[in-house]
Amino acid sequence: MKIVHKIEEVRSAVSEAGGEGKLVGFVPTMGFLHKGHISLVEISRESTGYQVMSIFVNRLQFNDPGDFKNYPKSIEKDIEMAKAAGVDLLFIPDDTEMYSNNLTHVNVDLLTLNLCGAHRPGHFEGVFTVVSKLFNIIQPHAAVFGQKDIQQAVSIEKMVSDLNFPVKIIIAPIVREEDGLAMSSRNKHLSEEQRVSALSIYRSLKRGESAITDGERDVERIISLMIDVIKTGNPDSIDYVTAVNYDDLSIAEKITGRTVIAVAAFWGTTRLIDNMIIEPHGDGFKCIY
Amino acid sequence: MKIVHKIEEVRSAVSEAGGEGKLVGFVPTMGFLHKGHISLVEISRESTGYQVMSIFVNRLQFNDPGDFKNYPKSIEKDIEMAKAAGVDLLFIPDDTEMYSNNLTHVNVDLLTLNLCGAHRPGHFEGVFTVVSKLFNIIQPHAAVFGQKDIQQAVSIEKMVSDLNFPVKIIIAPIVREEDGLAMSSRNKHLSEEQRVSALSIYRSLKRGESAITDGERDVERIISLMIDVIKTGNPDSIDYVTAVNYDDLSIAEKITGRTVIAVAAFWGTTRLIDNMIIEPHGDGFKCIY
Numbered sequence: 373m374k375i376v377h378k379i380e381e382v383r384s385a386v387s388e389a390g391g392e393g394k395l396v397g398f399v400p401t402m403g404f405l406h407k408g409h410i411s412l413v414e415i416s417r418e419s420t421g422y423q424v425m426s427i428f429v430n431r432l433q434f435n436d437p438g439d440f441k442n443y444p445k446s447i448e449k450d451i452e453m454a455k456a457a458g459v460d461l462l463f464i465p466d467d468t469e470m471y472s473n474n475l476t477h478v479n480v481d482l483l484t485l486n487l488c489g490a491h492r493p494g495h496f497e498g499v500f501t502v503v504s505k506l507f508n509i510i511q512p513h514a515a516v517f518g519q520k521d522i523q524q525a526v527s528i529e530k531m532v533s534d535l536n537f538p539v540k541i542i543i544a545p546i547v548r549e550e551d552g553l554a555m556s557s558r559n560k561h562l563s564e565e566q567r568v569s570a571l572s573i574y575r576s577l578k579r580g581e582s583a584i585t586d587g588e589r590d591v592e593r594i595i596s597l598m599i600d601v602i603k604t605g606n607p608d609s610i611d612y613v614t615a616v617n618y619d620d621l622s623i624a625e626k627i628t629g630r631t632v633i634a635v636a637a638f639w640g641t642t643r644l645i646d647n648m649i650i651e652p653h654g655d656g657f658k659c660i661y
Numbered sequence: 662m663k664i665v666h667k668i669e670e671v672r673s674a675v676s677e678a679g680g681e682g683k684l685v686g687f688v689p690t691m692g693f694l695h696k697g698h699i700s701l702v703e704i705s706r707e708s709t710g711y712q713v714m715s716i717f718v719n720r721l722q723f724n725d726p727g728d729f730k731n732y733p734k735s736i737e738k739d740i741e742m743a744k745a746a747g748v749d750l751l752f753i754p755d756d757t758e759m760y761s762n763n764l765t766h767v768n769v770d771l772l773t774l775n776l777c778g779a780h781r782p783g784h785f786e787g788v789f790t791v792v793s794k795l796f797n798i799i800q801p802h803a804a805v806f807g808q809k810d811i812q813q814a815v816s817i818e819k820m821v822s823d824l825n826f827p828v829k830i831i832i833a834p835i836v837r838e839e840d841g842l843a844m845s846s847r848n849k850h851l852s853e854e855q856r857v858s859a860l861s862i863y864r865s866l867k868r869g870e871s872a873i874t875d876g877e878r879d880v881e882r883i884i885s886l887m888i889d890v891i892k893t894g895n896p897d898s899i900d901y902v903t904a905v906n907y908d909d910l911s912i913a914e915k916i917t918g919r920t921v922i923a924v925a926a927f928w929g930t931t932r933l934i935d936n937m938i939i940e941p942h943g944d945g946f947k948c949i950y
Contacts, residue, residue: 379825475909476789476823481764500765501824508825534765535790536668536797620764 373455375462378469379509385461386424386510394421398512398539400503403427404444405453408547408555412516413457415544420514425454426463426506428470432498444557463510470505478504480527480534499524500531507537514540518547520554522632522647526621546646548574554646566639572605573635576613577648580633581659584650589627591615602637611636611643618649627657662744664751668758668798674750675713675799683710687801687828689792692716693733694742697836697844701805702746704833709803714743715752715795717759721787733846752799759794767793769816769823788813789820796826803829807836809843811921811936815910835935837863843935855928861894862924865902866937869922870948873939878916880904891926900925900932907938916946 376382386396397420399412405427413423427450434440447464454462478500507515517525525543532541547555552574553567562570579601583594598613616623618630627650634647650659665671675685686709688701702712716739723729736753743751767789796804806814814832821830836844841863842856851859865887872883887902905912907919916939923936939948 383827474823475770476767476820477770478765478767478793478824481766505823505825508827511827531765534763534794535767536794538672538797538800 373451373459373462375451375464377464377466379465382424382461382463382509386422386512389422389460395513396420396422396424396510398506398510398515399423399425399459400506400515400517401425401427402429402443403450404446404557405450406555406557408518408520410453410457411547412518412544413454413459415542416514416516417458419540419542420512422461423457423459424461424463424510424512425459426465426510427454428463428465428502428506430498430502431467431471432474432501433495434498435494470502474501477501478531478535480531496524496527500528503528503531504535504537507532507539512539514542516542516544519543519647519649520546520556520645522634522649523621526618526632530620552578554644556644558642558644561642562639566642569605569607570637570639570644572602572607573637573644573646575604576602576635577633577646580615581648581650584627584631584633584657585659587656591624591626594627594633598633598635602635605639607637607639609638611638618651631657662740662748662751664740664753666753666755666758668754671713671750671752671798675711675801678711678749684802685709685711685713685799687795687799687804688712688714688748689795689804689806690714690716691718691732692739693735693846694739695844695846697807697809699742699746700836701807701833702743702748704831705803705805706747708829708831709801711750712746712748713750713752713799713801714748715754715799716743717752717754717791717795719787719791720756720760721763721790722784723787724783759791763790766790767820767824769820785813785816789817792817792820793824793826796821796828801828803831805831805833808832808936808938809835809845809934811923811938812910815907815921819909841867843933845933847931847933850931851928855931858894858896859926859928859933861891861896862926862933862935864893865891865924866922866935869904870937870939873916873920873922873946874948876945880913880915883916883922887922887924891924894928896926896928898927900927907940920946 397416399416401409416423429443431440477497479497517528529541532539553571576598580594580598583597588594595613613635615631615633618632624631630651632647632649636645648659650657686705688705690698705712718732720729766786768786806817818830821828842860868890869883869887872886877883884902902924904920904922907921913920919940921936921938925934937948939946
């Protein structure tokens, strides 16, 4: 595995791989890697022959400079994990390499207003801007984003389509612990008791899924069922339980097409998110992942 | 010359040219071509081997739907001129091919506030967005923009640098009639008398240039001299006479580095613009074009 810090080094390595006829896959990360990130590399490898991963904590997507400064880091472990996962090129730029008096911003309207966007003004603009930069630096054939942050994944799909980036976006299913809890670097902040209680998020999504596959189409009723289930885990607060249309992330009233059911809730100060994608199948609906 | 209307046709033609080892040059236009546009192709050819031109009247950069609808068109003449200029690939998409429910926008802060930007809210965002799309569709090695619209050229240079587009931006000098009037599709709207009077724009820039090369560094005094000269042509109104720093298009107070002196004025309802770029040279300054 080659580790590079400069944009020109990336261009040169990727160009060499391209010269050898390899398709380039790309997994952007902010480091502090866990199994979820590694699964993205594995999915990338299914359709490409040269794996690029970036580790860059993107200042632009933090509202709070303190959060940016305190973002957890484990660079030595990250390097080991990336290597073990078969990453070919690991790009670790510093802030100066990425942002030198940056005045340019990319934005996608509408999609960022619901779900987590309402709580993080400017966050998604920061994400779109850095992803545009990374796409232009790496020029990958495919890039993989986790379904966990569904709003990010869907809005990047839209950005790529709108701006005609020659990149195939692959959305990778959520990786779960054996009991169903979605993997997250935040899970380690949960006490043993909270860890068990937080499973009510997954049960809540499963309840929404079964309601829909059993024929319920009214979103208000579905959400009410889901809230009942999530409450059995006594979350300290529920941020949202919602169903949105996949294409534009607008709030759904009836289940008609591909839909995302999504939950965000706090146990203590730890905010957990999770979602499922459900789409028409035959006469009914099924969860695709 | 190949004429295509679909994005996929462009990708396929450009990929073929790239496969033959040709560097790709790109000249974006809104059609209604004149010699100025053709000069951009000639400049592109100096450093690339395959010339792509686009003709697309970009809805997003018009504030007034009427102006968009009434934008002059001469597609058959354009095709002849492009062919004669040695364009290899002419891309003429329709509105649907370029914008299908577009929600994504690219913006560059600050640079668009001075000069013409103040009068055209949203205009530059439309330009940045369509240029980003065209760069991603065509993936050129170099793209040529005219110095005539200096604000557009400099802010696209900044966008390309900020977002790391792998495209070299070439700024082509203003093409002038023999008497110095900058070429423009608008010149045909001038009466014979206005046509002569409007030369005071060019004389005004020359006056600014000579003041600077003679050692004047105070922008207020330079602009005062320029205004005196432009007034000799009795413009119906003067929009601006200004000097801005090249790097960020901020208003200059003293001439210190690379500077743009720029003029916009009306004769009748016809708005004419012109500029010169002046930069440090030895102990003094010179006009570079």
